[in-house]
Amino acid sequence: MKAALRSLFVVLMIAVMAAAVGCSSKQAKSDAPATDDDAKRRAEEEALRQRQLEEQRRREAAALAAAKEEIGRMIHFDFDKYDLKPEARSVLQAKAQVLKQYSNLKVVVEGHCDERGTEEYNLALGEKRAKSAYEFLVLMGIQGSRLSTVSYGKAKPLDPAKNEAAYAKNRRCEFKVGM
Amino acid sequence: MKRNLFSLCCMLAVLLGTALPLAAQTSMSVDIYGPGQRQLNIAQATPVPLAEGQPLPAIAASLNDRIGHNLVYMPFLKQMWENDVLGGLTVDKPTADGIDFKRFQLSRVDLVLTAGWEPRGAEAGDVELRAYEALSGQLLIGKAYSDVRPMHVAEVADRFCAELMRVLTGQGEFFLSEIGYSKKEGENRNIYAVRSTGHSTRRLTNLDGIATAESFSFDGRSMVFTHIGRTTHSLGVWNEAEGTKLVRLKGSAVIGPTYLPDGQIAVTLNLTGNPGIYLLDRDFNVVRPLAEGWGINVSPSFDASGDKMVFTSSRAGNPHIFQMNTRTGEISRITFEGKYNTNPSISPDGRLLTYARLTPEGQRIWMRDLATGAERQISYGPGDDEDPSFAPDGYYVAFASSRTGQWKVYLTTRHGDPAIPVDTGSGEAMSPAWNYKR
Numbered sequence: 001m002k003a004a005l006r007s008l009f010v011v012l013m014i015a016v017m018a019a020a021v022g023c024s025s026k027q028a029k030s031d032a033p034a035t036d037d038d039a040k041r042r043a044e045e046e047a048l049r050q051r052q053l054e055e056q057r058r059r060e061a062a063a064l065a066a067a068k069e070e071i072g073r074m075i076h077f078d079f080d081k082y083d084l085k086p087e088a089r090s091v092l093q094a095k096a097q098v099l100k101q102y103s104n105l106k107v108v109v110e111g112h113c114d115e116r117g118t119e120e121y122n123l124a125l126g127e128k129r130a131k132s133a134y135e136f137l138v139l140m141g142i143q144g145s146r147l148s149t150v151s152y153g154k155a156k157p158l159d160p161a162k163n164e165a166a167y168a169k170n171r172r173c174e175f176k177v178g179m
Numbered sequence: 180m181k182r183n184l185f186s187l188c189c190m191l192a193v194l195l196g197t198a199l200p201l202a203a204q205t206s207m208s209v210d211i212y213g214p215g216q217r218q219l220n221i222a223q224a225t226p227v228p229l230a231e232g233q234p235l236p237a238i239a240a241s242l243n244d245r246i247g248h249n250l251v252y253m254p255f256l257k258q259m260w261e262n263d264v265l266g267g268l269t270v271d272k273p274t275a276d277g278i279d280f281k282r283f284q285l286s287r288v289d290l291v292l293t294a295g296w297e298p299r300g301a302e303a304g305d306v307e308l309r310a311y312e313a314l315s316g317q318l319l320i321g322k323a324y325s326d327v328r329p330m331h332v333a334e335v336a337d338r339f340c341a342e343l344m345r346v347l348t349g350q351g352e353f354f355l356s357e358i359g360y361s362k363k364e365g366e367n368r369n370i371y372a373v374r375s376t377g378h379s380t381r382r383l384t385n386l387d388g389i390a391t392a393e394s395f396s397f398d399g400r401s402m403v404f405t406h407i408g409r410t411t412h413s414l415g416v417w418n419e420a421e422g423t424k425l426v427r428l429k430g431s432a433v434i435g436p437t438y439l440p441d442g443q444i445a446v447t448l449n450l451t452g453n454p455g456i457y458l459l460d461r462d463f464n465v466v467r468p469l470a471e472g473w474g475i476n477v478s479p480s481f482d483a484s485g486d487k488m489v490f491t492s493s494r495a496g497n498p499h500i501f502q503m504n505t506r507t508g509e510i511s512r513i514t515f516e517g518k519y520n521t522n523p524s525i526s527p528d529g530r531l532l533t534y535a536r537l538t539p540e541g542q543r544i545w546m547r548d549l550a551t552g553a554e555r556q557i558s559y560g561p562g563d564d565e566d567p568s569f570a571p572d573g574y575y576v577a578f579a580s581s582r583t584g585q586w587k588v589y590l591t592t593r594h595g596d597p598a599i600p601v602d603t604g605s606g607e608a609m610s611p612a613w614n615y616k617r
Contacts (some may be wrong), residue, residue: 080497080519108410118521118535118542118565119610120392120435121491121498123405124447124454124475127432131452148410149431155368155389155407 096140114167126151377602482529557595
């Protein structure tokens with residue numbers, strides 16, 4: 001009985017080995033014509049992956065640019081004021097959402113004034129404006145360590161014209177994004 | 180060369196030793212601090228050689244012109260020209276025995292200036308400068324300068340005019356002093372200094388960013404200023420020996436640092452959420468708050484004792500000028516008129532206050548008597564006039580103005596005399612500060 005089982009096992013092993021050899025010889029036979037197709041397929045897959053990566057890179061760059069544009073949107077103030085107007089709060093809320101999405105971004109809040117009034121007082125007023133924006137963003141959950149403030153007073157007007165429209169543009173906070 | 184020149188200046192007393200004693204006795208004195216400033220007629224005689232027949236060096240005319248330029252800074256003097264004086268501005272000799280004082284008296288001249296030259300080569304010469312009282316023929320000042328060359332002309336004119344002003348008014352340091360200013364250079368601004376009469380400009384800082392709102396120490400050796408970088412303010416510190424350094428202070432704002440007479444510094448910082456004025460020691464550590472609280476507190480200015488500080492504060496809503504007794508801490512409001520009064524500067528004696536007020540026509544400079552409360556406008560634009568700064572003599576006031584379409588530095592007096600531009604070269608210049616020779 002034992003001998004019969006051993007013989008059966010040997011036969012089976014031979015059969016399995018023969019089948020394996022047969023498959024490998026078939027494979028060896030089919031390898032030569034398949035190389036070009038595989039290379040082509042791999043190249044196509046690689047190109048597809050590159051296109052997808054490029055597309056992803058573009059999407060992310062566009063999203064980052066949009067995020068930076070959102071963060072960079074200025075807010076404006078009334079003459080000799082540093083309190084945030086309702087529209088400024090909306091702008092800052094949107095900024096805060098974006099900053100939460102992009103936690104690697106840091107922001108310098110610049111305070112600016114119009115040309116009326118004197119240099120030192122306007123430096124202090126610009127400081128107050130920058131701090132108003134800073135504090136609002138912190139209240140919205142943005143870490144203070146990601147934000148810094150600097151006042152330029154009236155040293156960097158956007159519009160040098162001497163009229164109320166220009167003054168209104170110049171009374172602002174700018175938001176400069178960095179990593 | 181400079182040493183020779185200066186040593187010769189010091190030898191004046193030897194050459195013309197009676198000048199100062201005579202000056203003390205003269206009736207030709209002007210109270211530049213009084214309400215009705217007296218005006219004297221002054222005639223500048225054409226230069227003559229010291230010895231008959233000698234040629235005049237070429238720089239004789241240059242020095243004459245430069246002294247004439249300097250006389251403009253003394254609004255209590257009215258220059259008399261060739262046609263104003265009977266027989267013109269000629270004298271036979273630079274000394275009393277060569278001056279026909281009667282011609283000058285008849286022409287209502289009060290003071291006669293003479294210049295006597297001895298040539299030294301083609302371009303140099305020794306010069307004796309004198310000022311006479313026309314009525315009495317009395318010598319008020321005599322100064323001799325040796326080996327004067329073209330490069331010395333402005334300096335000699337300043338030194339002589341310093342003496343002239345000192346004899347007439349008791350003050351003359353203006354002519355030996357500098358005015359610092361912040362000059363625009365593309366996106367940057369740096370601090371320069373120029374002699375009050377507009378020569379010998381020197382650059383004090385060379386930084387990226389904005390350097391402004393400077394203040395010189397009372398000994399003139401150091402200067403502090405606001406530096407605005409890309410992400411923060413710093414305290415800028417300059418001195419002759421070590422050059423410039425930037426000191427980071429607590430908080431994000433460093434605005435308008437100002438030296439006190441004892442060498443400490445008052446500066447606006449934002450330590451509490453509101454810009455307040457703090458006292459720093461000589462190592463730039465915060466010693467104590469001077470004026471803080473709600474709103475903005477900025478632009479401290481001190482009298483010569485350091486006991487009185489004036490500053491701008493928005494604690495009452497709009498920006499106004501306040502005064503603080505630095506010993507007691509008591510604060511009182513000074514300005515009630517107008518809605519926007521800033522940039523105060525107090526006279527060294529603590530009696531007068533000058534400041535900028537926003538009017539419908541733009542910023543204008545005002546002067547206020549702190550004892551009586553009387554105030555009056557002393558600048559009239561056009562454009563904006565701001566940043567008034569009392570000279571340590573309490574007479575001159577420097578300020579910045581955009582009257583030509585470009586910011587420049589100008590001089591006036593406590594009486595509001597016509598503004599004289601300070602030669603700061605090309606480019607915008609603002610934030611004037613005095614570096615006085617004491």
